[in-house]
Amino acid sequence: MIEIRDLYKTYGSGGAEVHALAGVDLDVAAGEVLMLMGPSGSGKTTLLSVMGCILRATSGSVKIEGREVARMAENKLPEVRLKHFGFIFQGFNLFPALTARENVELALKLKGLKGTRAKAEAAALLEQVGLADKLNAFPSDLSGGQKQRVAIARALAGEPPIVLADEPTAALDSQSGLTVMEILTGLARKRGRAVVVVTHDNRVLQYADRIVRIADGRVVDEEDRERAA
Numbered sequence: 558m559i560e561i562r563d564l565y566k567t568y569g570s571g572g573a574e575v576h577a578l579a580g581v582d583l584d585v586a587a588g589e590v591l592m593l594m595g596p597s598g599s600g601k602t603t604l605l606s607v608m609g610c611i612l613r614a615t616s617g618s619v620k621i622e623g624r625e626v627a628r629m630a631e632n633k634l635p636e637v638r639l640k641h642f643g644f645i646f647q648g649f650n651l652f653p654a655l656t657a658r659e660n661v662e663l664a665l666k667l668k669g670l671k672g673t674r675a676k677a678e679a680a681a682l683l684e685q686v687g688l689a690d691k692l693n694a695f696p697s698d699l700s701g702g703q704k705q706r707v708a709i710a711r712a713l714a715g716e717p718p719i720v721l722a723d724e725p726t727a728a729l730d731s732q733s734g735l736t737v738m739e740i741l742t743g744l745a746r747k748r749g750r751a752v753v754v755v756t757h758d759n760r761v762l763q764y765a766d767r768i769v770r771i772a773d774g775r776v777v778d779e780e781d782r783e784r785a786a
């Protein structure tokens with residue numbers, strides 16, 4: 558699904574350069590839950606952003622389902638993002654003035670689904686994350702765990718083959734964090750999605766197929782884990 562080779566990402570220039578990624582090699586397979594761990598500032602968010610075509614690489618190769626995106630023209634990247642990725646962030650990033658269903662519908666519209674079909678699909682996605690009874694709730698009426706589940710439903714709009722999550726459980730209590738991980742893991746197991754999760758959260762490591770540790774912009778350790786049933 559994802560093939561990264563000798564990836565570098567440098568922010569700034571001249572004396573103020575920050576080498577956020579310094580020679581990363583990484584593969585992510587379909588159906589796999591990969592966790593990225595490492596200290597703050599080690600380059601995890603940068604790696605996720607370059608993977609997800611939110612940021613351009615400085616050098617190196619990034620192949621998404623066989624297609625080289627590292628040197629693709631800037632104006633082609635939004636299309637790649639929409640086609641291949643769903644994103645989930647720590648802070649949920651929901652629109653406060655829109656209901657749960659409208660937040661998901663908006664993402665579906667971006668992916669070309671409109672009108673009553675978008676409405677029905679939004680309801681189906683929210684049902685899939687256990688929020689069938691919260692379609693018309695506003696984010697302010699939802700708990701942190703519920704908001705993150707809306708964010709997951711939104712990330713699943715258009716059935717992206719790859720789901721990227723940046724510290725999705727950091728703002729959640731233990732039980733909500735586990736529920737969120739159950740849902741994300743289910744996507745990989747039952748639907749063959751590639752799921753990449755940046756986390757500091759030791760409680761969720763049990764869900765990983767593979768744990769990759771990053772320090773100073775480099776992969777320092779990879780650990781394969783027994784796949785849970």
Ligand SMILES: Nc1ncnc2c1ncn2[C@@H]1O[C@H](COP(=O)(O)OP(=O)(O)O)[C@@H](O)[C@H]1O
Pocket residue numbers: 568569575576577595596597598599600601602603604
């Ligand atoms: N937009 C930016 N401009 C300059 N430096 C940045 C920017 N974003 C991140 N960095 C720097 O790049 C390094 C890696 O950051 P980041 O990928 O956010 O790490 P992590 O997610 O592991 O905490 C850090 O030194 C950070 O300060």
Ligand SMILES: [Mg+2]
Pocket residue numbers: 601602603
């Ligand atoms: Mg980060």
